[in-house]
Amino acid sequence: MATSSAPPARAPRERNAAATRQAILDVARRQFARESYENVGLREMGREAGVDPALICRYFGSKEALFREVLHADHDESLLDGVDAAGLPARLAALIIDKGKDEEDLEQQAAKMERLFVILRSASSPNASAIASAAINEDFIAPIVTRLDGEETRMRASLALSVMIGSIVVRNMMSVSSLCEVDQGRVRARLTAILEKALEEG
Secondary structure (H helix, E strand, O other): OOOOOOOOOOOOOOOOHHHHHHHHHHHHHHHHHHOOHHHOOHHHHHHHHOOOHHHHHHHHOOHHHHHHHHHHHOOOOOOOOOOOOOOHHHHHHHHHHOOOOOHHHHHHHHHHHHHHHHHHHHHHOHHHHHHHHHHHHHHHHHHHHOOOOOOOHHHHHHHHHHHHHHHHHHHHHOOOHHHHOOOHHHHHHHHHHHHHHHHOOO
């Protein structure tokens, strides 16, 4: 009697909700970093993540909610741990200039840069820019404000953030040679001095 040569049926792959959710977040972060908020669609996002677009809505509710989650997913509260007002300018300059010490640091730095690209790409969208503005206030400005004394702390923190964003855009996004090809110690020293002026009272 002939036996069947057909391979045995595979058991259904076990669903991992946490892994699927993270895969969607990773794809969303990449797409929001590449394109403006309006140009990113759930259908394209689902195709790249290998899931039905309806599943994205099931996990996150809407594109707007997903965008909000992307901005908060990589929030690192440890960036300014142990730093007081006197040490702020040097630490903020280091966040711009320093490269990671190892592969893990480089990956974290790349994630922070991608997060910045997401924020910058959202600037032209009324809905997305409002979410990005809230994230900037919560994740960047508020931690600086808590370390400052005196008056106009929020204005001073916002001014420092403006210096940081401008420096990152020119140095990392536009790769301007006059900032990238000179001694980075000199760039760090000048940037620290500029941030000191931005953060000082009066």
